[in-house]
Amino acid sequence: MTVKGREKGGAVPQGVVGRLPIYFRYLSELEHQGIERISSAQLGKALDFTAAQIRSDLSYFGSFGQQGYGYNVQDLLKQVRLILGLNKNYSMILIGAGNLGKAIACYSGFKMQGFEINAIFDIDPHLVGNFLEGTTIQHVDKLEDYLKENHVDVAILATPKNASQSMADLLGKSDVESIWNFSPAHLTVPDNVIVENIHLTDSLYGLVFRLNENREIRKQG
């Protein structure tokens, strides 16, 4: 694989990173449907991007597709899978086994792609000892030792807001390289730790902003 962005030593822009999984998901669907070939214009139309945007995004990683032919779906999917690193396995832990944590643990979407939750932690004595998706919930007191003895690629944080920073501090002192944060807090972590946030309320607030904006525009129109 040619990895232009990385060869240049520069980080790939966040916008591009955000669109890669969308391409991956859609190409997976096309492959599933047995579609062999797609143009950047068709891809763009289906995903509400411009064809130029798609070509520009992919150009960060090399040269794909052929003028006049478009992309071979299977080849491009394979390339995007490699670019995202979905050809590897990732070890995850889950901190917080409440409703949201449980939903994440049960979510089948990423299990197929080499992601595995190897340990689950909670502070609630009613949850500790229970099984969740085949994994015993351990007391969060065991987390520090676990981190010393086990390699963790991604720590999933689904704790209440008031617990999340202290958990992030603990993770920051370990070798954990990334946190997938579902708690509604802005985490402060060492520079080498990547944080990807899923802030449910932020997403909802963005939605109602758009809702109100649309209503205003209609009123004016």
Add this chain to the structure above:
Amino acid sequence: MTVKGREKGGAVPQGVVGRLPIYFRYLSELEHQGIERISSAQLGKALDFTAAQIRSDLSYFGSFGQQGYGYNVQDLLKQVRLILGLNKNYSMILIGAGNLGKAIACYSGFKMQGFEINAIFDIDPHLVGNFLEGTTIQHVDKLEDYLKENHVDVAILATPKNASQSMADLLGKSDVESIWNFSPAHLTVPDNVIVENIHLTDSLYGLVFRLNENREIRKQG
């Protein structure tokens, strides 16, 4: 409130919309801590944005803060709340009462801000008739009639992937103006319907892309 972006009739850029809830969340914390005043530089430092970015974002909506003084936290919070439309109440329905739907229904983060789930639908006969957060789960067959008789601001879609487009079609034929989509599908909806997606796998894939990128950079460094 001066609403420059809307007065101009133009939609506010997605990047700005994405940052407004972050400002709102952080200003709420500051107010909670009793902090009265903050500069754009301090805001920027806390949230990993530049001061210029913050001033530029806010300038879409009017003129806030004073040179040399910064922002009055309470005033700015009030303004951002108005800009986001969080001074109003929103009627929501939830479609899909599985693990993820349940976690959303139980998520307390948005209840305080005027969002209420007024009806819940599922297709599973084992779930229909059960209570979830004080609301009876109805069979999805009742959804069409419900939409005729009730005003819905936001429909939350937490169905499996193969059911989401047919639900979106049904919603698209009703007066529902927005869909908060948790299903891992790209929805096709009429132009007047806003869709805000929370694609869990996309977020995770973006995270591991960054993880691998960091590893590459460290290897090269």
